[in-house]
Amino acid sequence: MRGKRLDMTGLVISHLFVVKKLASKTSGALWLCRCVCGKEISVITGNLTRKYNKSCGCQRGIHRHTSVHGKSPTYSSWSSMVARCTQPSNPAFHHYKKRGIKVCDLWRIFDNFLADMGERPENTTLDRHPNNDGNYEPGNCRWTSKIEQANNRITNVRFDYRGKSYTLAELSRETGVVKDVLRTRLCRSKKQWTVEAAIHTPVIPRALRRSGG
Numbered sequence: 765m766r767g768k769r770l771d772m773t774g775l776v777i778s779h780l781f782v783v784k785k786l787a788s789k790t791s792g793a794l795w796l797c798r799c800v801c802g803k804e805i806s807v808i809t810g811n812l813t814r815k816y817n818k819s820c821g822c823q824r825g826i827h828r829h830t831s832v833h834g835k836s837p838t839y840s841s842w843s844s845m846v847a848r849c850t851q852p853s854n855p856a857f858h859h860y861k862k863r864g865i866k867v868c869d870l871w872r873i874f875d876n877f878l879a880d881m882g883e884r885p886e887n888t889t890l891d892r893h894p895n896n897d898g899n900y901e902p903g904n905c906r907w908t909s910k911i912e913q914a915n916n917r918i919t920n921v922r923f924d925y926r927g928k929s930y931t932l933a934e935l936s937r938e939t940g941v942v943k944d945v946l947r948t949r950l951c952r953s954k955k956q957w958t959v960e961a962a963i964h965t966p967v968i969p970r971a972l973r974r975s976g977g
Contacts, residue, residue: 770809774850776843778818780807781872800829800839800874829878838884842877845890845900865892868901881905889913923950923959939963 772782772795780797783804787794792809799805799820811817829836835843848856849867871877880902884890888907890900898904911933922929925938932950936943941963949955949962 772809772812774846775812776846776851777812778815780805780812780817780819781846782812783872798873802873802875829874829883836883837886838878838881839874841884841890842871842874846872849900863897865897866899868899870902871900881907921951925959925963935959935963942967 770793771785772793773784775782777797779800781800783796783798785793786796786806789808794806794808795812797805797807797812797817797820799822801820801822803820803822805817805820807817829839846867847854849860849865851857871880881890885907888909891906891908891913892898892900892904893906893908895904922931923935924930925935930938932943932946935941936946945967946962949957949965950959
């Protein structure tokens with residue numbers, strides 16, 4: 765595909781974020797790019813696609829998170845966040861676009877994101893909280909465990925039990941009732957189970973149900 769037809773806006777290439785197209789030249793389109801350090805430079809299409817320009821020219825080692833030894837977990841989380849909100853080729857892009865979720869302008873620069881969020885702790889991921897429908901921006905993001913993030917997903921149905929709200933998994937851990945039992949009773953059964961009944965009704969072994977005992 766020729767450079768003049770290729771829209772690179774929003775792409776993260778090595779340590780450069782493509783801000784916008786500036787002009788077309790005989791050597792290819794010219795793009796305004798922002799380095800992770802915040803400096804902006806102009807780069808032609810070929811130098812981006814071939815990764816001849818990987819940064820503004822600064823020593824990548826000073827970023828530490830984007831060193832020649834590979835991307836840090838923090839930088840990987842940042843680049844993935846930007847990609848799913850800006851790159852149509854990303855599998856999650858249309859889901860985020862449909863919900864109107866964006867990355868704030870401040871966090872388009874990695875150093876700003878790092879200053880606000882700090883380094884990513886081990887075994888955590890980036891989560892939007894408290895507003896799961898909100899943007900990636902200061903005050904609405906946290907580093908969280910995979911279990912906590914799963915509990916924050918938009919698809920989770922919540923159940924009220926003794927004055928608190930629980931997801932199905934949380935309710936199972938809180939009460940000790942097997943999650944599949946709760947799912948069957950509260951989500952799949954034609955019988956209208958209350959949460960209290962679903963939790964406190966003993967489970968009859970299958971063999972006894974068949975024998976009628």
